[in-house]
Amino acid sequence: MLLTALAPNQPAYIDRVDWAAMSDSDGKRLRELGLCEGASIELLHRAGLLGWLLSRLGIRRRGAHACRVGRMIVAMRATHAAAIEVRTGADDEAGAA
Amino acid sequence: MDHSGLIALVGNPNAGKSALFNALTGARQKVGNYPGVTVERKAGKLALSDGRNVDIVDLPGTYSLDPKSPDETVTRNVVFGYQDGEQQPDMLVIVVDAANLDNHLRFALELLALGRPSVVALNMVDLATRDGLELDADQLSKDLGVPVIPTVAVRRRGLDHLREAIEAAVPAHGQPRAVFVPHAERGETELRREAQRIARRAIVSETPTRRFTGAIDKVVLHPVSGPIILLALLFVIFQAVFSWSEAPVALIEETFAALQTGVEAVLPDSFLRDMIVQGVIAGVGSVVVFLPQILILFFFILMLEATGYMTRAAFLMDGLMARVGLSGRAFIPLLSSFACAIPGIMATRTISDPKDRLTTILIAPLMTCSARLPVYALIIAAFIPDRAVWGGIGLQGLVLFCLYLAGIVGALIAAVVLRLTVTRGSQGSFLMELPKYQMPLLRDVIIGLWQRAWIFLRRAGTIIFVTTIILWLLLSFPKPPQGSNQSLVEYSAAGRIASVLEPVLRPIGFNHEIALALIPAMAAREVAVSALATANAIEESDDEEQTAQTLGERLQGRWTLPTALAFLAWFVFAPQCLSTIAVTRRETNSWRWPLFMTGYLFVLAWLAAGATYWTAVSAGL
Numbered sequence: 001m002l003l004t005a006l007a008p009n010q011p012a013y014i015d016r017v018d019w020a021a022m023s024d025s026d027g028k029r030l031r032e033l034g035l036c037e038g039a040s041i042e043l044l045h046r047a048g049l050l051g052w053l054l055s056r057l058g059i060r061r062r063g064a065h066a067c068r069v070g071r072m073i074v075a076m077r078a079t080h081a082a083a084i085e086v087r088t089g090a091d092d093e094a095g096a097a
Numbered sequence: 098m099d100h101s102g103l104i105a106l107v108g109n110p111n112a113g114k115s116a117l118f119n120a121l122t123g124a125r126q127k128v129g130n131y132p133g134v135t136v137e138r139k140a141g142k143l144a145l146s147d148g149r150n151v152d153i154v155d156l157p158g159t160y161s162l163d164p165k166s167p168d169e170t171v172t173r174n175v176v177f178g179y180q181d182g183e184q185q186p187d188m189l190v191i192v193v194d195a196a197n198l199d200n201h202l203r204f205a206l207e208l209l210a211l212g213r214p215s216v217v218a219l220n221m222v223d224l225a226t227r228d229g230l231e232l233d234a235d236q237l238s239k240d241l242g243v244p245v246i247p248t249v250a251v252r253r254r255g256l257d258h259l260r261e262a263i264e265a266a267v268p269a270h271g272q273p274r275a276v277f278v279p280h281a282e283r284g285e286t287e288l289r290r291e292a293q294r295i296a297r298r299a300i301v302s303e304t305p306t307r308r309f310t311g312a313i314d315k316v317v318l319h320p321v322s323g324p325i326i327l328l329a330l331l332f333v334i335f336q337a338v339f340s341w342s343e344a345p346v347a348l349i350e351e352t353f354a355a356l357q358t359g360v361e362a363v364l365p366d367s368f369l370r371d372m373i374v375q376g377v378i379a380g381v382g383s384v385v386v387f388l389p390q391i392l393i394l395f396f397f398i399l400m401l402e403a404t405g406y407m408t409r410a411a412f413l414m415d416g417l418m419a420r421v422g423l424s425g426r427a428f429i430p431l432l433s434s435f436a437c438a439i440p441g442i443m444a445t446r447t448i449s450d451p452k453d454r455l456t457t458i459l460i461a462p463l464m465t466c467s468a469r470l471p472v473y474a475l476i477i478a479a480f481i482p483d484r485a486v487w488g489g490i491g492l493q494g495l496v497l498f499c500l501y502l503a504g505i506v507g508a509l510i511a512a513v514v515l516r517l518t519v520t521r522g523s524q525g526s527f528l529m530e531l532p533k534y535q536m537p538l539l540r541d542v543i544i545g546l547w548q549r550a551w552i553f554l555r556r557a558g559t560i561i562f563v564t565t566i567i568l569w570l571l572l573s574f575p576k577p578p579q580g581s582n583q584s585l586v587e588y589s590a591a592g593r594i595a596s597v598l599e600p601v602l603r604p605i606g607f608n609h610e611i612a613l614a615l616i617p618a619m620a621a622r623e624v625a626v627s628a629l630a631t632a633n634a635i636e637e638s639d640d641e642e643q644t645a646q647t648l649g650e651r652l653q654g655r656w657t658l659p660t661a662l663a664f665l666a667w668f669v670f671a672p673q674c675l676s677t678i679a680v681t682r683r684e685t686n687s688w689r690w691p692l693f694m695t696g697y698l699f700v701l702a703w704l705a706a707g708a709t710y711w712t713a714v715s716a717g718l
Contacts, residue, residue, distance in 0.1 A: 025165055025449070026526045031285060032160035033530060034200045044311070045318040048416040064415040064425065064527055066318060071197050071228070073310070073531040075412045077419070080526065 001091070003065065003084040006043045012086040014039045021083035030080065034069045041086055042068040102151040102267045103184055104143065105175060107208060108192035109201045110158030111405075111532035113220040115139075117192055117250035118155035119541050121259075126544070137443065138183075145264045154186070157446075162207055165449040176211070188214040188267045190259070195225035195232055195247070196533065199296035202241075203288050206295075209241060210283065214266045217245045218259055223252065224533055229304030237299040251538045310405075310533045317406070323413050330406075334397045335435075335501075338390050338467075345389035353382030372569060379627055380565025381558065387623070390467045391553055392546055394436035399545045403537030408529055415527045421509045422516030424448060424527045427457040431508070434464035438677045440549070442684055450525030456515050458681055459694050462672050463508035465501045468622040472668050473500055475626055479649030480661040496665075503669045507701065519693070564620035564675075568628065571617070591616055605667075605703060606660040606710035615673070622673045659713035666709040670702035 006012055014037055019027045035041070048063030065081045067074055106114045118126070122141030139155040156175055157168035164170040171180060178185025191208050193201035209215055219234055238245040244262040248255035283291070316322050357374050364370040401407040407429055415425025426448045434441030441461045448454040481493045516522075568591070577588035586592050587609075595613035602612050610629065618625035630648050652661070672678065672695045681691040 023523075023526070026528060028163065028285075029160065029165060029449075029528050031289070032200075032203070033528065036289065045314065045412075047318065047320065047323070047412055049320050049324055063320075064412055066314070066412060066531060070199060072200055073314075075408070075415075075425075075527065075529045075531055077415065077527045080528070 001086060001088075003041065003043065003067070003081040003086050004078055006041075006086055006088070008043050008045070010088055011040065011042050012088045014041050014084060015087040016085040018083040018085075022080060026080065030076070033074045034072055035074065035084065039069055041084075044068055044073065102149070102187040104151055104153045104188050104190055104263060104267060105156050105186035106153065106190050106192055107156045107172060107176060108158060109160055109194065109197070109204055111530055112158065112192040112194045112197075112201060113250050114155055114158060114192045116538065116541055117190075117218060117220060117248065118153065119538075119544055120250045120253050120256055122153060126548075143260070143263070145260065145267075147264060149264075149267075151187075151263075151267060153190075154183070159204070161204055166447055166454075168446045176208070186213070188216070188263070190216050190218055190263065192218045192220050195219050195222045196228050196230055198232070198299060199293045202292035202296055205241070206283075206288050206292055209243065214268065215243045216259065216262045216266050217241060217243055218250075218255075219245050219247045220250055222247045223249045223254075224535070227309065228533075229302075231301040231303075232299050233301050234299075237295065240295045240298060251535070251541070313534055314409070314531075317409050318412065323409075327410055327413055330401075330410075334394065337397070338393050341393050342389040346386055349382070349386050349388065353378055353385070356382075371573075372566065376566050376569030377562060380568070380624070381562055385554065387467045387470070388550060388553060390470070391436045392550060394467070395440075395546055395549045396542065398433055398436070399542050400537055403535065403542060405532040405534045408531050411527075411529060412531065419524070419527070421512040422453075422520075422524065423456060423512055424450065424453050424525045426527065426529065427453065430457055430461060431464055434461040434466060437466050437468070437553075438462045438464065438674065439680050442677065442680050445684070448525075450522075452516070452520045452522040453525035455685065455690065456512055456520045458684060459515055459520070459690065459697075460508040460511050462674070462677050462694065462698060463504050463511060463670065465504045465669070466622075466674075468674065469500075469668050471623045471626045473497055473665060475629075475649055476652075476661050476665050479652050480656075480658055500665060500669055503666075503705075507670060507705075511697075511701075564617070564624065565627075568617040568620075568624065572628075586613065601703075605707040606657070606663045606714075607667075607706070608656070608660065610655070611660075611664060615671075618673045620673075620675050622668060622671070625668075625673075658718045659710045662713050662718075663706040663710035667702045667706040670698050670705050672698035672702075 003012075014035065016037060017027075017030070017035065022030070030036075043065060045066040046063050047066070064075050064077055067076070067081075106118050108114050118139060118141065121143050126139060126141035137157075141153050141155075143151050143153045145151060154175065156172040159169040159172045162173050162176065164173045174180035175183050175186065176189070189208055189211075191205045193205055205217060217237070219232065219237065222232065225232060232247075234245045234247050244266070246255055246259045246262050248259055250256075317326060357378050360370065360374050360378065364373070398407075401410065410432075411425035411428050413425075414428040418425050418427050427445070429447070430441045430444035432441075433444050438461045441464065442458050445454045445457045445461070448457060477493050477496055481496050484492055486492050486495065571591040571594075572586055572589050574589060577583050577585060581588065584592075591613055592609075594616055595609055598612040598615070599607075599609055602615075607615075614625045614628040617628045626648075629652070656664075678691045678695060681694055682688055685691065
């Protein structure tokens with residue numbers, strides 16, 4: 001699933017990053033911040049009052065995301081979060097079954 | 098003592114470099130700029146036990162030697178010895194956050210590959226312990242091949258060991274500079290894997306107990322409580338800027354008034370005395386009087402930065418900023434611009450996207466800086482009745498609030514228009530590390546405040562000093578011939594320039610004396626008040642407040658309400674600050690953007706003043 005769809009506080013691993021969906025320099029900075037395939041990640045917060053209200057109505061929000069990556073908290077926009085595919089423990093179990 | 102060697106403190110952002118720099122150098126530091134750029138250069142002296150006194154520079158934090166922003170470029174250039182005005186460092190003190198080891202070690206490995214004498218400061222080990230991490234510094238030292246010293250800069254722990262390690266590693270005085278052979282360059286992935294491998298070996302035990310930062314963030318970053326807390330904080334800050342500054346402002350005013358009286362008592366009535374009393378002391382004093390407000394605002398900004406909250410504010414503001422084509426990072430420079438646009442424009446150096454950064458620079462002067470306050474205070478006190486409206490809210494305060502709001506709204510609209518036109522480009526990004534919360538160290542905040550105060554006073558002592566002398570000369574010469582019915586001011590050079598400007602300003606309700614006041618106010622907005630005072634030929638009183646009241650009363654009789662309101666609207670937009678224009682020139686490295694900024698802001702000022710005047714006149718005010 002995409003990072004934007006990950007439930008808050010659910011531990012996951014980065015499965016794949018669509019580096020082509022962002023500029024080279026943003027991609028490099030994401031990797032410098034530890035966001036690369038295999039890294040552990042956890043969505044902590046999504047910003048934006050309007051987005052929060054819309055999400056109550058089931059409308060997808062676009063505000064900034066704060067994620068724990070390893071031992072660091074990294075903030076990024078939804079456009080970058082949407083380029084990151086993550087895998088949770090539940091995904092692994094489903095795959096094994 | 099000998100002055101030998103240069104040490105550079107280098108590392109990731111939020112590794113605690115500045116705290117370590119303050120702990121090593123104390124108050125013995127010098128803040129300046131690297132030539133040609135507005136990136137701050139913080140340098141100090143480090144006394145070693147063998148009598149050597151080495152220079153130490155605190156380089157801007159970066160994630161790699163492949164820079165993304167102007168300040169990161171400076172770090173790269175200094176490390177490689179390419180930076181103008183800075184010699185290549187003799188050794189590096191690589192600062193890493195003990196709690197973020199695998200990430201920070203990646204950059205440390207990149208630096209160590211340069212083959213230069215280095216020491217690693219394993220900083221903030223106390224916070225790592227708080228997070229449940231136990232580290233083996235000796236193992237880390239073996240793997241990295243350089244000394245690794247555990248430190249807690251804010252508690253001054255480990256500093257003696259770090260000094261000893263530096264002493265052993267920094268080349269001795271007189272020793273020829275060694276030629277350093279860089280190690281074979283490794284790819285990004287290889288470096289990352291190596292960093293993770295070394296970090297794993299250095300971690301003795303790891304317990305997941307990161308409750309402190311997480312617990313605060315749950316409230317501070319919550320979509321509902323987060324913005325409320327941010328707004329409440331901003332409210333408290335602006336209240337404090339005005340209420341806390343009253344007593345020190347009065348003290349500064351009294352000091353300058355006493356200085357004027359003292360000079361008048363000592364010197365005979367002469368050209369020199371007039372120049373010193375009316376030009377130098379009055380001019381410089383009218384600027385220094387803002388020092389308390391600037392320091393109060395900077396106190397809060399430094400506290401918010403030191404605690405780690407500022408990046409959270411940027412996170413919360415990113416949504417709004419994105420809607421006007423900016424990034425959440427722009428919030429920090431724009432907040433600084435409420436004190437003064439100059440540090441605000443300098444703070445844009447952390448914005449990596451050039452178009453984002455340029456747009457932020459171009460709108461920063463629209464934030465209501467403290468130099469506008471004397472102008473607003475004078476006109477509001479003179480023309481807006483001191484009465485309550487809508488449930489006890491003071492009308493004067495409400496007008497002041499509206500002026501602040503007009504600046505913010507104007508800036509947001511300007512940002513949208515600029516991003517659609519002259520700074521058009523792809524939407525910038527927002528990638529930012531949110532550091533752990535920390536208790537700020539009072540000493541570091543005081544050092545920061547002292548540096549800001551010194552920069553401000555130096556500016557007052559140079560630019561404002563020269564400007565006020567020139568203004569006084571322009572207003573005083575040439576003198577009218579005997580029997581002339583023209584006043585001294587009208588006959589003076591400044592008066593004649595004002596007559597040339599008057600036809601442009603007349604349609605928006607401005608009279609000759611406003612045109613006259615606007616000329617010297619080009620140097621700094623607050624000069625408009627003293628220029629109006631001089632133009633009104635008011636005898637300088639010992640009490641500046643009394644002078645302001647007298648001036649206000651005089652203006653009431655000479656200006657209409659629409660003219661006064663138009664004058665306020667003018668100053669919301671007018672780019673009347675030479676220092677801001679100069680810093681924009683330096684920051685953008687051309688005259689094109691400061692000239693564009695000056696032009697569009699003057700057009701906005703004229704239109705806003707005109708719209709206010711015409712509306713007020715048609716409303717019968």
